[in-house]
């Protein structure tokens with residue numbers, strides 16, 4: 001994670017050269033006085049750097065905890081360069097080049113999912129993109145409910161409440177996927193207009209069974225929204241299991257899709273995306289605000305998005321990253337996604353073969369691994385307490401894991417004798433950096449020592 005002087009020199013030299021090229025485009029303007037930064041600015045920046053020590057080392061492979069992945073250096077550079085223009089992708093007047101780049105970047109996302117016609121744009125986050133998709137659902141089918149599994153992202157309940165649409169929680173099965181019997185029952189008894197299929201749940205990376213949901217759609221006629229904020233880029237992976245592959249391959253048949261380039265797409269935060277299969281949904285966005293400054297007949301992104309101001313720099317960073325690492329199934333970007341999954345499978349194999357751990361019912365569907373700790377007495381409480389101690393001991397060795405409280409039904413029935421319902425605090429790792437595969441032995445060694453010390457304490 002710490003950068004060598006030569007890699008920093010390379011980064012900032014590239015930025016300087018690109019900044020010169022950018023400035024040359026405006027050299028016909030009379031010069032203005034530029035802001036000179038003095039000692040105060042240097043001192044403030046030093047303080048900023050020092051205060052930023054108070055973070056986990058997210059970019060390092062020994063950070064194997066939450067869903068956090070560093071942006072690619074080209075994304076960092078492109079974003080930083082664009083900041084000197086600070087375009088606003090709401091309207092072409094505020095960001096001409098970056099709006100065009102957004103359209104091109106979104107076209108790559110659509111191509112990745114196999115969509116031939118679509119309407120789509122970037123957004124500030126997965127939450128906002130989901131809000132927009134469900135807003136369109138509500139506009140299309142007013143008053144009809146939203147159904148999502150109990151493992152769907154927590155914001156779907158909130159979003160439904162903001163949109164004043166009834167929300168139905170569908171239970172998940174023993175692998176964390178939406179339970180089809182429960183969904184069928186809900187469709188029989190409630191007026192459900194949209195089913196949210198999560199392709200990659202936040203907690204355990206489960207992939208909802210889209211093929212069966214599409215089958216149910218034939219009888220019950222609902223919209224399908226795919227929340228692939230975390231999982232979307234796995235459509236490029238070469239090593240998915242058959243169920244996950246089948247679900248990702250059917251994405252072109254759903255009504256809307258959300259994917260977050262700021263998760264697996266190597267982007268800085270502030271980069272989500274929503275895509276609609278039917279471009280005609282653009283009609284819902286019409287507005288005639290006297291303040292907007294649409295001055296041409298060309299498409300302004302503000303005409304097809306709920307948000308007004310949006311960072312043009314996000315679009316530029318994504319575009320630049322796609323130029324360097326195109327979304328080909330046999331390309332370097334796709335290999336990075338597959339490597340993370342390989343790391344998760346290898347980590348899970350080691351967990352399952354070691355009696356100090358309690359492995360769940362299934363191996364990872366994407367790149368999230370979770371497990372409970374075997375503890376004296378085999379109760380969920382004792383196991384949870386031990387997991388927390390392992391978490392602390394691992395951190396002392398610079399291995400940063402995450403904790404997640406998960407239902408006991410995700411584990412085989414005899415895992416906690418006498419306990420069938422309730423939950424247990426587990427250890428969880430999102431293996432989302434390609435380097436995690438090469439660092440597996442280091443990760444395992446540190447975990448091994450952390451477990452030994454936690455069991456003694």
Ligand SMILES: Cc1ncc(COP(=O)(O)O)c(C=O)c1O
Nearest residue numbers: 125126127153202227229230260
């Ligand atoms: C499946 C899923 N949906 C939605 C979100 C929310 O996305 P964001 O954090 O970009 O708002 C997340 C975040 O982890 C997620 O995993």
